[in-house]
Every structure is written in structure tokens, then in C-alpha cells.
Amino acid sequence: xxxxxxxxxxxxxxxxxxxxxxxxxxxxxxxxxxxxxxxxxxxxxxxxxxxxxxxxxxxxxxxxxxxxxxxxxxxxxxxxxxxxxxxxxxxxxxxxxxxxxxxxxxxxxxxxxxxxxxxxxxxxxxxxxxxxxxxxxxxxxxxxxxxxxxxxxxxxxxxxxxxxxxxxxxxxxxxxxxxxxxxxxxxxxxxxxxxxxxxxxxxxxxxxxxxxxxxxxxxxxxxxxxxx
Amino acid sequence: xxxxxxxxxxxxxxxxxxxxxxxxxxxxxxxxxxxxxxxxxxxxxxxxxxxxxxxxxxxxxxxxxxxxxxxxxxxxxxxxxxxxxxxxxxxxxxxxxxxxxxxxxxxxxxxxxxxxxxxxxxxxxxxxxxxxxxxxxxxxxxxxxxxxxxxxxxxxxxxxxxxxxxxxxxxxxxxxxxxxxxxxxxxxxxxxxxxxxxxxxxxxxxxxxxxxxxxxxxxxxxxxxxxx
DNA sequence: GTCTATAGACCGATAGAC
DNA sequence: GTCTATCGGTCTATAGAC
Numbered sequence: 001x002x003x004x005x006x007x008x009x010x011x012x013x014x015x016x017x018x019x020x021x022x023x024x025x026x027x028x029x030x031x032x033x034x035x036x037x038x039x040x041x042x043x044x045x046x047x048x049x050x051x052x053x054x055x056x057x058x059x060x061x062x063x064x065x066x067x068x069x070x071x072x073x074x075x076x077x078x079x080x081x082x083x084x085x086x087x088x089x090x091x092x093x094x095x096x097x098x099x100x101x102x103x104x105x106x107x108x109x110x111x112x113x114x115x116x117x118x119x120x121x122x123x124x125x126x127x128x129x130x131x132x133x134x135x136x137x138x139x140x141x142x143x144x145x146x147x148x149x150x151x152x153x154x155x156x157x158x159x160x161x162x163x164x165x166x167x168x169x170x171x172x173x174x175x176x177x178x179x180x181x182x183x184x185x186x187x188x189x190x191x192x193x194x195x196x197x198x199x200x201x202x203x204x205x206x207x208x209x210x211x212x213x214x215x216x217x218x219x220x221x222x223x224x225x226x227x228x
Numbered sequence: 229x230x231x232x233x234x235x236x237x238x239x240x241x242x243x244x245x246x247x248x249x250x251x252x253x254x255x256x257x258x259x260x261x262x263x264x265x266x267x268x269x270x271x272x273x274x275x276x277x278x279x280x281x282x283x284x285x286x287x288x289x290x291x292x293x294x295x296x297x298x299x300x301x302x303x304x305x306x307x308x309x310x311x312x313x314x315x316x317x318x319x320x321x322x323x324x325x326x327x328x329x330x331x332x333x334x335x336x337x338x339x340x341x342x343x344x345x346x347x348x349x350x351x352x353x354x355x356x357x358x359x360x361x362x363x364x365x366x367x368x369x370x371x372x373x374x375x376x377x378x379x380x381x382x383x384x385x386x387x388x389x390x391x392x393x394x395x396x397x398x399x400x401x402x403x404x405x406x407x408x409x410x411x412x413x414x415x416x417x418x419x420x421x422x423x424x425x426x427x428x429x430x431x432x433x434x435x436x437x438x439x440x441x442x443x444x445x446x447x448x449x450x451x452x453x454x455x456x
Numbered sequence: 457g458t459c460t461a462t463a464g465a466c467c468g469a470t471a472g473a474c
Numbered sequence: 475g476t477c478t479a480t481c482g483g484t485c486t487a488t489a490g491a492c
Contacts (some may be wrong), residue, residue, distance in 0.1 A: 021406065028274050037365075038269075039267060039269060039364055040266060041266075041269045041270040042269035042270075045353075048288060069292045073357045115439050130420075131363055132363050132364075133232055134349075134418060134423065135335045135359055135360050135363045135418065136267055136319060136360075136366075137265075141423050145423055145424070146423055146424055146425070146426070150424050150425055150426075152423040152424055153421055153425040154425075169429070170429055171441070173427060173429040173430050173442070174429070174430060174441035174445075175445065176421060177414075177418070177419055177421055177430045178410055178414065178441065178442065178445045180420050180421055181409075181410055181414065181418060181419065181420060182406055182409055182410040182413075184420045185409045185410075185413060185418075186405075186406060186409065188438075190362060190363065190409065190413075191405055192358075192362060192408045192409060192412045193404060193405055193408055195231075195373055195374055195377075196373070196374055196377050196378050196380055196381040197364065197374070197378055197381040197382075198374070198378075201398055201401040201402070202401055202402060203337050210454070213399070213402035213403070213406065216404065216453065216454070217402075217406045217407075217449040217450075217452055219448070219452070220444075220448040220449050220451070220452030220453075221410075221445040221446070221448050221449040223448070224444045224445055224447070224448030225444065225448075226444070227440070227443075227444050228442065
């Protein structure tokens with residue numbers, strides 16, 4: 001009897017609060033935002049559980065540790081994103097063989113753009129999380145991720161080689177490095193200049209605007225004449 | 229008497245250890261490296277004082293607080309670097325009036341390169357610190373720095389306007405944003421792709437190599453044709 | 457200026473009741 | 475699954491001897 005009453009109470013709360021997600025999901029959502037805002041070290045389990053309105057012990061019950069929670073937060077977004085990029089590559093290459101450079105760049109940008117515009121997947125949150133995690137040099141990136149997703153870079157390197165066949169391997173590696181660096185930081189909203197200025201032009205972070213200015217810049221950099 | 233003996237002992241130690249810098253400098257040097265490696269939050273005063281071989285209380289004696297120490301670490305490098313860039317601009321503009329784009333880009337890159345190659349100023353350490361601080365959205369950058377150094381961006385914006393007179397203000401703001409983003413992350417050694425691959429080509433971080441591939445990429449992006 | 461000792465607060469993790 | 479209570483550890487900052 002008391003069990004039934006308890007379940008009814010919970011269901012009433014869910015309806016009241018608009019289908020409140022389960023505890024694990026609530027923790028993931030809040031942790032994602034706090035890890036982005038404050039970083040891994042500066043985000044305490046107490047901050048997470050208070051804002052998620054769950055008990056402190058729930059994190060360790062559902063995820064085992066703070067490190068494991070971080071891994072769950074991270075992989076929840078990374079895996080679908082990279083699979084989306086590779087699916088784009090598959091579709092485009094099946095249709096037309098080797099890709100021209102712009103199609104190749106767009107096959108990466110389109111899934112990033114779709115993610116950035118989808119609030120149900122946290123919007124631009126994950127790109128910013130990746131940015132922080134990269135700079136913080138988290139153990140997860142050095143150990144777990146690099147092995148699981150190396151196929152991603154291999155596929156893109158191979159496609160870029162065919163799109164830019166005149167570039168030597170070292171040239172190509174550097175240009176891909178610079179190109180992905182600028183794409184990635186554009187989506188993450190990392191703006192060095194905003195430190196020093198209050199300009200509102202670039203800070204809007206509208207994803208469509210990013211793409212409008214980003215794509216020509218990246219393409220031009222990739223096809224730049226080789227210095228002699 | 230005991231004072232003289234104590235001073236002699238210190239002097240002997242200095243000679244033995246090769247002119248050991250004073251306590252404040254030792255703290256600054258170690259803190260700079262640890263803030264880069266572990267971030268502000270994850271770096272404790274205990275880590276700093278132990279590696280600097282000074283007493284724990286020395287930080288609060290010399291700098292007042294952990295926040296104030298961070299500010300000292302940061303401004304010790306930023307102020308001379310930005311002054312170096314503006315001095316380059318002054319010299320070049322005095323010699324030849326409005327600068328062609330490549331000279332303009334180099335007026336920023338040369339001081340960065342000089343800093344990166346100078347171990348006595350911490351080498352590339354400061355660019356990496358700036359990168360972390362930017363991503364960590366530290367209060368210092370939002371409040372103190374942005375006011376003091378806004379003249380830096382104003383000078384460069386004005387010079388870029390004259391070098392690229394056909395660009396509308398919004399176009400120019402975005403291209404400067406993307407250009408400084410890629411230059412800055414190249415010097416900081418931030419490489420998204422290295423997460424997924426073990427390629428050693430780009431990870432060398434040789435500053436001259438960076439410039440060799442960076443400058444053509446940035447120039448090409450800045451002068452890219454405008455999309456119709 | 458340098459040091460010891462410690463205050464006062466917060467941390468991640470867990471045992472155990474329900 | 476959820477909760478309380480708590481352990482053992484860390485942190486920054488400071489008081490006060492020398």
C-alpha cells in the first residue's frame with residue numbers, strides 16, 4: 001500500500017514538473033553544464049547534486065566515482081557526434097567518390113552545427129566541454145578516447161589527402177591541425193580578442209553566423225599557396 | 229653577529245645553487261608552470277611552495293592571496309608582450325605608413341615567437357597559461373585585463389581596417405577573431421586532432437615550424453574571397 | 457622575512473538505515 | 475534507489491614565535 005502511494009506521489013511530481021528525467025539523466029545534464037562553467041576540479045559533487053536536486057550519494061550509486069561520471073558526461077555526446085561525421089562521409093563518398101574540399105569540410109561542420117543548434121543535446125555545451133577537457137589535459141582524453149576514436153582522424157586524413165593531393169604529408173598534417181583548430185574554437189566560442197574588447201559582433205555565438213564566416217576562412221587556409 | 233652569519237650562509241647557498249632567485253621570483257616561476265599544467269583551481273599553494281622550496285606562508289606574505297599571486301604571474305608576461313607588439317606596430321608604421329597585411333600579421337607573430345623561444349621568460353608557457361585562463365573564464369580576464377589592454381585591440385583593428393579596406397566591419401571582426409584564434413592556439417600548442425592520433429608531426433611545437441605553416445594559412449584566410 | 461601550528465571550511469567516498 | 479551521517483583527507487588563510 002505504502003509503495004503504491006509512494007509511486008503515485010512520484011508520478012504526481014513528474015507531471016507537476018513536466019516529466020522530470022530520471023536521477024542519472026538529471027545528474028548528467030547538470031554535471032555537463034557545471035564542468036563547462038567551472039572545470040572538472042572546481043566542480044564538486046555537492047554542487048552537482050544540489051542543482052540536480054538529488055542526493056549527494058546518488059552520484060556514487062549511479063556512476064561509481066566523479067571520474068566515471070565525467071567519462072559518462074563526455075562520451076554521451078562525443079560518440080554520436082563522431083558517428084554523425086563518419087556517416088556524412090560515407091553518404092557523400094558513396095554518392096560521388098572522392099570529395100571536393102568544401103564538401104569534406106562541411107561533412108565535419110554540419111554535424112557540429114546540428115549539435116550546436118539542438119538544445120535537447122545540450123547545444124554548444126559539448127564543444128565547450130571538449131575545449132576545456134583538451135586544455136585541462138584530462139586523463140580520459142589521453143587514455144580512453146584516443147584509442148577508441150583514432151579511426152575518425154584516419155578517415156579524415158585519408159579524405160583530405162585525396163582532396164589536396166599536391167600537399168606533402170607534413171604540409172597536410174599542419175593544415176589539418178590549423179583547420180580543425182579554428183573550426184573547433186569557433187564552435188566553442190573561444191575568442192582571444194574578447195578579453196580585451198567589448199565588441200558584441202563576434203560574441204553572439206549564433207551557429208549559422210559562425211559557419212557563414214568560418215567556412216570561407218578555413219577553405220582559403222587549406223588551399224593557400226605553398227611558400228617557396 | 230648571528231645576522232651576518234645568516235647572510236653569509238644564504239650567500240653560500242646562492243653560489244652553490246647558481247644565483248638562486250629571491251623567494252617571490254621562485255614562487256612566480258613555479259606557479260606559472262603549475263597553473264599551466266594543472267589549472268588555477270587544481271594548483272594548491274602547497275604544491276607551489278614545496279616545488280619552489282619556500283615556506284607555505286610565503287605566498288600570502290609576498291602576494292597576499294592565491295588570486296593576487298595569479299594576477300602577478302599573469303601580468304608579468306602579458307604587459308611586456310603586448311607592449312612589444314605595439315612597439316613593432318609603431319616602428320613599422322613610422323617607416324612605411326599603412327602596413328601590408330603580411331607585415332601586420334608578423335608584427336603580432338614576431339613578439340610571440342620571440343617569447344616562445346626565450347626560456348628566461350618561460351618560453352611558450354605564457355601562451356599556454358593565457359589559453360587555460362581564457363577557457364577557464366577567470367575573473368581576472370573579465371575584470372582587470374579587459375580594461376587595461378583594450379588599446380591593443382583598438383590599434384590592431386584600426387590597422388587591419390586599413391590593410392583590408394574592402395571588408396565590412398562585421399566581416400573584418402570575424403576574420404580577425406578567426407585569425408587570432410588560430411595564431412593563438414597554434415602557439416599554445418592546442419591540437420584537437422592529437423586527442424585521436426599519435427602523430428608526431430605537429431606535436432613538435434618548434435616555434436619556427438609553427439610560423440612557417442601558420443603565416444600562409446592565416447593570410448589566406450584573411451584575404452579569402454567574400455561569399456556571394 | 458621565515459617559520460610552525462592551526463583554524464575553519466570543503467572535498468570525495470562510503471557505511472548502513474529505510 | 476534514496477537518504478543521513480560521517481570518515482579521513484585536502485584546502486586557503488592567518489596568528490604569533492623567532
